[in-house]
Amino acid sequence: MKIFVPSGMSIGVNIVSVGAALGERQLDNAALHAMGYPETPDKIKRLTGVESRWHVEPTTSTAALAHRACQQALTRTQLGAEEIDQLILSTSSPDRLIPSTASDLHGLLKLKDAPAHQISAACSGFLFGLELGVRAIICGQRRVLVCAAETRSRQLEVTDRATGAIFGDGAGAVVLETCGAGSGILGVGIQSVWSEEDTVVLGRAQQDRLQMRDGASVYLTAVEGMKQTAQALLDHMNVGWEQLAMVIPHQANARLMDRFCWLAKLPKDKAYSSIAHHGNTSSASIPLALDEALRAGTLEAGDLVLLVAVGAGMSAGAALIRIDDTLLKSMTRQA
Amino acid sequence: MQDTLEHTLRQIMISLLGELPNEQGSLGLDSFTLIELIEAIERELDMEVKAHELTPERFDSFESIAAFLATKRSQ
Numbered sequence: 001m002k003i004f005v006p007s008g009m010s011i012g013v014n015i016v017s018v019g020a021a022l023g024e025r026q027l028d029n030a031a032l033h034a035m036g037y038p039e040t041p042d043k044i045k046r047l048t049g050v051e052s053r054w055h056v057e058p059t060t061s062t063a064a065l066a067h068r069a070c071q072q073a074l075t076r077t078q079l080g081a082e083e084i085d086q087l088i089l090s091t092s093s094p095d096r097l098i099p100s101t102a103s104d105l106h107g108l109l110k111l112k113d114a115p116a117h118q119i120s121a122a123c124s125g126f127l128f129g130l131e132l133g134v135r136a137i138i139c140g141q142r143r144v145l146v147c148a149a150e151t152r153s154r155q156l157e158v159t160d161r162a163t164g165a166i167f168g169d170g171a172g173a174v175v176l177e178t179c180g181a182g183s184g185i186l187g188v189g190i191q192s193v194w195s196e197e198d199t200v201v202l203g204r205a206q207q208d209r210l211q212m213r214d215g216a217s218v219y220l221t222a223v224e225g226m227k228q229t230a231q232a233l234l235d236h237m238n239v240g241w242e243q244l245a246m247v248i249p250h251q252a253n254a255r256l257m258d259r260f261c262w263l264a265k266l267p268k269d270k271a272y273s274s275i276a277h278h279g280n281t282s283s284a285s286i287p288l289a290l291d292e293a294l295r296a297g298t299l300e301a302g303d304l305v306l307l308v309a310v311g312a313g314m315s316a317g318a319a320l321i322r323i324d325d326t327l328l329k330s331m332t333r334q335a
Numbered sequence: 336m337q338d339t340l341e342h343t344l345r346q347i348m349i350s351l352l353g354e355l356p357n358e359q360g361s362l363g364l365d366s367f368t369l370i371e372l373i374e375a376i377e378r379e380l381d382m383e384v385k386a387h388e389l390t391p392e393r394f395d396s397f398e399s400i401a402a403f404l405a406t407k408r409s410q
Contacts, residue, residue: 047370214366216373218366219366219370224386
């Protein structure tokens, strides 16, 4: 894994605010079952941990969903769009191929001449974007907006047992700024390991349906990958699991997160979970969960938080963050 | 030891599938059931199943699963 340690530089990089947005329609398990999903509401909950998820309306684009999250993050920092130097959007559910959804988001935000990048690293995409954003700040950008947005519901067949109940739509965004060395994002690592087994596949973003083959293998591989990725970063940073106030894993499936805790010997209450009411929102799941954890007041200044994800490809990433007062204060602002 | 392992596996299978499986017949487990089976094995038999160990041959029948677990436990 390639690990970047901004805390070792003369300046640091901090997350100064988080914003989030969900699809407009909340679908509980009973509603999904009524739409043709082949399992009962109770069994959906038992198999996945999901009790409800949010789907966008047909007229809501991925860019529009991302815009709501970004606007909230900007409002919380009391920044105008003109103060953003760079936009990075992670999505594996783009509205169209050209122009990019990042370009459409750039237009909705009315950014000036800030470049808009779009990346695709499946469920690890937010951490890939965060890594790029951190590097941009270290290289001289003042403020970078990193967003992950997914409208996975457009890529689902509700009747498909493997995928129909797990996924939801959402977006999360963070604003990055410089801070004192040794604060904020202490380290971030990403990696890609090509796998010849196409276990999670989507051909064309808006025409095809997501396929998940060999789900049990995906489950075991993802858990092992998350544990190894997290351990690699923690070892590099010389931080023990017991020093972490919270771990925010990619919200893939409640069973997967439970197994991750078991493998890492991490108390379950240290692993933040929003899967029950968000579902799996792919690359948006980590910033959505971070937003919720911060707003719930479950984190304090000085707390160490580990973010970790594994996605199709295979892609994987982890970030170690020290929560500070700037972030906590911004999250108390109405947005 | 082997009898205990097979007995526990049989109890797990009954709880998951609702009936005693034909020992040599293919179980045809779907992914969700396979995940529940792995979790039950790990919980009840205190054994970790690794991703690379999850092959169709090993998890095809009651007999193949029992043989895999017995080999794993003896190592």
